[in-house]
Amino acid sequence: MDSLNEQFGRIYDQYIEKIYRFVFLKVDSQETAEDITSKVFMKGWEAFKNQNADIKNPGAFLYQIARNSVVDHYREKGRAKVVSADFSPEIADPKASAHDRAILNADINVIKKAVQGLKKDYQDIIIWHYLDDMPIADIAKLLDKPAGTVRVMLHRGLKDLKNMVEES
Amino acid sequence: MSKITQKQLIEQIRGLKEIKPRQEWVSLLKSEILNTKPETNPKFSNFEFRISNFFFGLKTKKSFAYSFATLVFVIVGLVGFAQYTMPGDLLFPVRKISEQSQAALSGQTGLKQNVATLNSRINDLAQAAKQGKKNNIPSAISEVNTQVSELAKDLKNNPVTDLETLKEIAASLKTLADVPGTDLSANSDVKDLYQTIVESQIADLEKTTLTDGQKDILTEAKELYGQGKYIDSLEKILTINK
Numbered sequence: 040m041d042s043l044n045e046q047f048g049r050i051y052d053q054y055i056e057k058i059y060r061f062v063f064l065k066v067d068s069q070e071t072a073e074d075i076t077s078k079v080f081m082k083g084w085e086a087f088k089n090q091n092a093d094i095k096n097p098g099a100f101l102y103q104i105a106r107n108s109v110v111d112h113y114r115e116k117g118r119a120k121v122v123s124a125d126f127s128p129e130i131a132d133p134k135a136s137a138h139d140r141a142i143l144n145a146d147i148n149v150i151k152k153a154v155q156g157l158k159k160d161y162q163d164i165i166i167w168h169y170l171d172d173m174p175i176a177d178i179a180k181l182l183d184k185p186a187g188t189v190r191v192m193l194h195r196g197l198k199d200l201k202n203m204v205e206e207s
Numbered sequence: 208m209s210k211i212t213q214k215q216l217i218e219q220i221r222g223l224k225e226i227k228p229r230q231e232w233v234s235l236l237k238s239e240i241l242n243t244k245p246e247t248n249p250k251f252s253n254f255e256f257r258i259s260n261f262f263f264g265l266k267t268k269k270s271f272a273y274s275f276a277t278l279v280f281v282i283v284g285l286v287g288f289a290q291y292t293m294p295g296d297l298l299f300p301v302r303k304i305s306e307q308s309q310a311a312l313s314g315q316t317g318l319k320q321n322v323a324t325l326n327s328r329i330n331d332l333a334q335a336a337k338q339g340k341k342n343n344i345p346s347a348i349s350e351v352n353t354q355v356s357e358l359a360k361d362l363k364n365n366p367v368t369d370l371e372t373l374k375e376i377a378a379s380l381k382t383l384a385d386v387p388g389t390d391l392s393a394n395s396d397v398k399d400l401y402q403t404i405v406e407s408q409i410a411d412l413e414k415t416t417l418t419d420g421q422k423d424i425l426t427e428a429k430e431l432y433g434q435g436k437y438i439d440s441l442e443k444i445l446t447i448n449k
Binding site for chain 1 (some may be wrong): 233
């Protein structure tokens with residue numbers, strides 16, 4: 040049987056990029072995203088050990104910690120949720136030309152800024168469904184809402200996002 | 208930005224998948240998290256954990272002890288079995304190492320060790336000849352030649368006056384001369400060794416008070432020595448020493 044380290048190591052490998060991206064889209068810098076993501080996995084590891092690996096849905100568990108951590112972050116800073124996409128790091132494919140990278144970065148920054156302007160629940164649903172390929176049923180469980188409600192929220196979130204992108 | 212379709216919007220959202228953490232940070236964080244503390248099962252208290260560790264350690268030590276005991280058993284068996292080998296056998300080198308180790312442990316000096324080894328090799332040759340082990344005889348002769356050469360060199364470099372040692376060497380050479388079908392007199396080292404031993408024995412006997420009969424035998428031995436018949440001379444001398 041695998042050790043707790045090995046089990047959590049696999050969970051880490053599976054979710055580190057997703058959790059980082061989830062956090063990064065909600066905060067204003069790479070440094071903050073790394074800081075919060077570190078705390079998420081630290082807390083996750085502690086809980087994993089304390090519950091002797093008895094966590095039925097590690098992904099949902101980590102996302103829940105991430106959501107709370109982002110809330111705590113803004114609460115600690117005592118500020119409103121004002122984010123700036125100007126601090127975003129280079130995220131385009133390094134193999135692309137400088138011109139292509141600039142365009143891609145610009146597109147990503149526009150959509151990133153728009154996502155950050157959405158209501159928190161809409162943000163989460165859009166990120167989970169379109170970036171993490173999470174099925175509606177799983178999102179419903181995660182948010183403890185009916186699947187139909189999640190579909191409606193996703194539809195409204197997309198509509199709001201579309202408006203924001205078109206207005207930018 | 209101009210109007211976009213929902214499909215284009217979703218494609219743009221999916222473009223955010225390009226957001227990835229720095230790989231070095233990912234690796235560093237993983238090692239920091241998983242190596243922060245040695246892994247323990249949280250269901251165990253410290254005391255229980257120590258107990259379980261103790262038994263695990265015991266189990267590990269036990270399996271190691273079994274492996275070690277098996278290894279020792281195999282080595283002892285191998286060395287024991289090697290004592291019955293002869294030159295030319297597969298395990299004969301093991302026996303040689305074992306003999307050298309025993310000689311070193313018993314504190315034998317270089318010359319005494321060489322004499323003991325020569326005796327052993329001569330016995331091997333005698334046994335091989337007696338039992339008709341034709342395959343072993345060439346190797347046994349080679350071993351004796353090697354050992355005689357070693358001893359001859361040793362005696363040349365460090366002349367020995369110890370009568371007991373010389374008698375022992377003389378007895379060994381007599382035994383060698385008696386082994387049927389193994390004439391080593393052509394070997395210059397063997398010849399030198401015989402000469403050295405006979406010379407020293409004659410010199411020693413000349414200083415000793417002898418009976419008339421012994422004096423006659425010594426005279427004969429000296430004559431044989433003068434003729435280069437060292438083995439015959441040695442045989443005569445050994446009759447005086449009896």
